Amino acid sequence: MTYILIAEDDPHIQLLIQRKLETAGYKVRTTPDGEEALRMALAERPRIMLLDVMLPGLTGLEVCHRIKQQLGREAPPVIIISARGQQSDVDAGELAGADDYLIKPFSPRDLLDHVENILRR
Amino acid sequence: MSSDDGSTTTAPGQLERLFTAARRIAAATEFEAVLKALLDAAAADSNIDLFGVFDVNARTRCILALGRWDRLAGTVIPQGTNEYPIGSAQATEMMADGETLLIDVADIDNDSRFSPEARQFVHASGLNYLLLVPVIYLGKWHALFIVGKRTSENFDPDTIRIYQILADQSAGMFATRKVVPAPRESNDGGATNVDSAEYYNSAIAQAGTCIITTDLTGVITHFNLAAEALYGYSAADVIGREMHTLIPPTRRSEYKQWLWAVSSEKRVVRAETERLSRTAKPLSLSISLSPVLDSSGTVIGIAEFAVDMSEHARAHIAVQKERDLFEAILETSNDAILMIDTRRVVLTANLQFETFFRMPRYPLINRPVDFLLEQMRARPDLPGDLGNMLLTFTGDDHQSVAGDFEMMTPEWRVMVWYSTPVHAHDGSSVGRLFVFRDATRERQVDKMKTEFVSLVSHELRTPLTSIKGFTDFVLDNDAGPIGTQVREYLEIVKYNADRLTLLINDILDITRIEAGRVELRRGLHSLRAIIESVVRSMEPTLEERQQTITITVPPTLPLVWIDRDKIAQVITNLLGNAVKYTAAEGKITVEVYRVERLEDLPDGSPSGVITPALLVGIHDTGMGIQQQDQALIFTRFYRTEQAARRQISGTGLGLAIVKSFVELHSGHVWLFSKLDHGSSFYFSIPLMESIA
Numbered sequence: 001m002t003y004i005l006i007a008e009d010d011p012h013i014q015l016l017i018q019r020k021l022e023t024a025g026y027k028v029r030t031t032p033d034g035e036e037a038l039r040m041a042l043a044e045r046p047r048i049m050l051l052d053v054m055l056p057g058l059t060g061l062e063v064c065h066r067i068k069q070q071l072g073r074e075a076p077p078v079i080i081i082s083a084r085g086q087q088s089d090v091d092a093g094e095l096a097g098a099d100d101y102l103i104k105p106f107s108p109r110d111l112l113d114h115v116e117n118i119l120r121r
Numbered sequence: 122m123s124s125d126d127g128s129t130t131t132a133p134g135q136l137e138r139l140f141t142a143a144r145r146i147a148a149a150t151e152f153e154a155v156l157k158a159l160l161d162a163a164a165a166d167s168n169i170d171l172f173g174v175f176d177v178n179a180r181t182r183c184i185l186a187l188g189r190w191d192r193l194a195g196t197v198i199p200q201g202t203n204e205y206p207i208g209s210a211q212a213t214e215m216m217a218d219g220e221t222l223l224i225d226v227a228d229i230d231n232d233s234r235f236s237p238e239a240r241q242f243v244h245a246s247g248l249n250y251l252l253l254v255p256v257i258y259l260g261k262w263h264a265l266f267i268v269g270k271r272t273s274e275n276f277d278p279d280t281i282r283i284y285q286i287l288a289d290q291s292a293g294m295f296a297t298r299k300v301v302p303a304p305r306e307s308n309d310g311g312a313t314n315v316d317s318a319e320y321y322n323s324a325i326a327q328a329g330t331c332i333i334t335t336d337l338t339g340v341i342t343h344f345n346l347a348a349e350a351l352y353g354y355s356a357a358d359v360i361g362r363e364m365h366t367l368i369p370p371t372r373r374s375e376y377k378q379w380l381w382a383v384s385s386e387k388r389v390v391r392a393e394t395e396r397l398s399r400t401a402k403p404l405s406l407s408i409s410l411s412p413v414l415d416s417s418g419t420v421i422g423i424a425e426f427a428v429d430m431s432e433h434a435r436a437h438i439a440v441q442k443e444r445d446l447f448e449a450i451l452e453t454s455n456d457a458i459l460m461i462d463t464r465r466v467v468l469t470a471n472l473q474f475e476t477f478f479r480m481p482r483y484p485l486i487n488r489p490v491d492f493l494l495e496q497m498r499a500r501p502d503l504p505g506d507l508g509n510m511l512l513t514f515t516g517d518d519h520q521s522v523a524g525d526f527e528m529m530t531p532e533w534r535v536m537v538w539y540s541t542p543v544h545a546h547d548g549s550s551v552g553r554l555f556v557f558r559d560a561t562r563e564r565q566v567d568k569m570k571t572e573f574v575s576l577v578s579h580e581l582r583t584p585l586t587s588i589k590g591f592t593d594f595v596l597d598n599d600a601g602p603i604g605t606q607v608r609e610y611l612e613i614v615k616y617n618a619d620r621l622t623l624l625i626n627d628i629l630d631i632t633r634i635e636a637g638r639v640e641l642r643r644g645l646h647s648l649r650a651i652i653e654s655v656v657r658s659m660e661p662t663l664e665e666r667q668q669t670i671t672i673t674v675p676p677t678l679p680l681v682w683i684d685r686d687k688i689a690q691v692i693t694n695l696l697g698n699a700v701k702y703t704a705a706e707g708k709i710t711v712e713v714y715r716v717e718r719l720e721d722l723p724d725g726s727p728s729g730v731i732t733p734a735l736l737v738g739i740h741d742t743g744m745g746i747q748q749q750d751q752a753l754i755f756t757r758f759y760r761t762e763q764a765a766r767r768q769i770s771g772t773g774l775g776l777a778i779v780k781s782f783v784e785l786h787s788g789h790v791w792l793f794s795k796l797d798h799g800s801s802f803y804f805s806i807p808l809m810e811s812i813a
Contacts, residue, residue, distance in 0.1 A: 105622055108593050109593060
């Protein structure tokens with residue numbers, strides 16, 4: 001089963017993403033902490049990662065950057081999920097190596113579409 | 122005769138009196154007080170019987186009694202004007218040289234130094250010994266003390282010394298009294314020149330200044346032409362009448378005092394007073410009263426010179442007041458003000474200038490601006506921009522410029538400045554004004570506001586994500602099948618959650634626009650593709666409202682150098698409005714075409730449109746916009762009454778964002794609309810020449 005790692009500190013949004021992806025048949029693990037997310041990503045090698053930006057410990061962008069640096073081509077694709085939707089925020093995500101950027105609030109169906117688009121690549 | 126014998130000791134009581142009198146004289150500010158101190162000292166002196174203070178007219182060799190104490194009569198301040206000849210030239214010369222004369226009355230009849238009148242006076246007073254002490258100040262003889270004794274004992278050296286000291290102590294006050302010097306010619310020449318008198322009379326009659334003469338009792342004797350003009354009386358009307366005719370009752374006692382001062386003391390009185398014209402109109406005058414003397418120096422009349430205050434002094438005072446007022450305004454200003462004249466000299470720098478730049482201003486004023494620049498260069502804490510700005514614009518007679526700079530010491534501050542040439546009424550150049558305002562607080566508040574709105578907007582997105590997300594989740598049947606009723610209600614939740622999201626986005630956009638933080642990320646894009654994509658995203662709404670949008674775009678259009686997302690938002694907002702304000706059966710069209718020149722624009726388009734350009738027109742057959750709303754519709758938060766009445770939702774931000782984004786692209790946006798007939802919105806995107 002495809003394993004997706006979610007780092008999101010708001011418990012309701014975390015639950016929303018988890019439920020939507022589980023309903024679609026994915027295996028999901030979650031963490032509210034940036035450093036924990038980095039550790040899990042390196043140890044568990046998820047198929048794809050969804051990272052909130054504002055995380056305690058490390059920000060989602062930092063986690064993304066480190067994973068891409070450390071794992072290179074082996075790194076999982078990353079979707080940044082953020083309340084900040086200005087072009088400069090999206091650009092920052094791209095610089096950190098993110099593969100996609102989703103702005104809050106989002107529809108869970110959109111989220112699923114983004115995930116599946118990336119998996120198809 | 123000279124009494125320079127200082128070998129004996131002074132009695133303690135005499136010394137005390139001397140000190141008291143000297144102290145009073147030193148403290149006196151008025152001559153009257155000096156006179157009183159002298160007379161009191163004399164009255165307390167048991168060694169003498171008479172003490173008189175006389176004004177001296179060295180030229181006429183006459184003395185005028187100012188005050189007298191007599192053991193038999195007490196203190197007398199004479200009101201009269203009687204003068205006595207002193208006597209011989211010899212006596213006068215001796216006293217003028219500062220010599221004190223000691224006279225034994227027994228010898229006086231044989232003393233040629235004294236006139237018969239003086240002899241008569243001395244005999245009548247029953248005196249045996251006389252002491253004459255001249256009051257000399259800076260080599261000039263001003264007054265005379267006459268001390269007398271009726272006893273058989275002559276003056277002792279201490280008494281003589283005391284009156285000499287008192288004369289020295291009070292000499293300054295005698296000298297500064299306003300004693301009118303007697304006219305030179307008439308005294309030296311003796312006879313009066315008739316031609317000269319006529320000449321004078323005519324000059325006085327014709328003088329531009331109002332001149333009135335009276336006798337010593339205040340009866341008018343001359344009234345010149347200027348006086349006639351001022352008072353409205355003819356000379357014939359008033360000559361022979363009392364001055365009281367011209368003086369309001371409240372001012373009459375004052376006039377009486379002046380009359381006495383001038384006639385008895387030969388003083389010149391200067392004052393401001395009121396008079397009455399023939400028509401009882403109050404006149405505000407600045408007058409000077411001076412004695413008129415005959416050839417012997419006797420006061421025979423009083424001359425009054427008057428200046429109409431309302432015409433002269435008042436204008437001067439008004440100018441002074443205005444100057445004071447403007448200076449007060451300048452000094453109180455919260456802004457620093459620096460004025461440099463056309464010669465590049467600093468005219469003024471106000472208090473705030475000193476405070477802002479911590480630079481004493483008085484050394485700067487009336488010096489070349491180069492001196493100021495030198496001072497500024499020596500101050501590393503002042504930004505170089507400041508000096509450069511002064512250097513660049515001083516001497517410029519045309520431009521008004523504005524800007525800002527930051528100061529880092531002693532604390533971070535933002536200074537906003539503007540500078541403008543100053544011209545006088547007649548258009549001549551006066552110089553250049555520089556105004557500096559501390560905008561630190563404003564900038565901080567501005568920044569705080571932007572940050573706050575940004576923070577709030579982002580914070581709002583988090584709960585919205587859960588609201589919208591779980592609503593969608595349930596609507597997608599991910600939580601199991603739901604009934605139609607539940608679905609209908611959840612659709613309402615979803616619709617409002619989406620509205621709230623758009624509102625937050627708009628507020629964030631407008632805040633960023635206001636803060637000047639919007640930057641374009643330009644690329645070459647196809648307007649057709651953007652329009653099609655926007656229309657596609659609106660399909661669910663169009664379907665729901667049973668509306669269609671017709672797109673008219675020519676097959677070949679140049680690509681434009683634009684921020685795709687911003688222009689997409691412009692089109693979304695304009696089309697969103699068209700959809701919102703048009704009924705189901707209405708028609709909505711989007712057209713794009715290329716305009717080469719201004720004449721290609723629809724009639725009534727603004728003249729500032731940059732061409733060549735691509736023009737986007739969005740037309741609807743909706744409710745239209747009233748004429749009075751059309752000018753205001755691009756203002757943020759502005760909503761038309763019609764929209765509010767029909768309860769059509771909106772924030773009043775959409776068109777403000779449209780305008781900002783279009784203008785960021787150097788484009789224009791405008792509209793044509795008629796109430797109940799629909800609206801046409803146009804916006805232009807200039808084509809860059811290389812692309813066009």
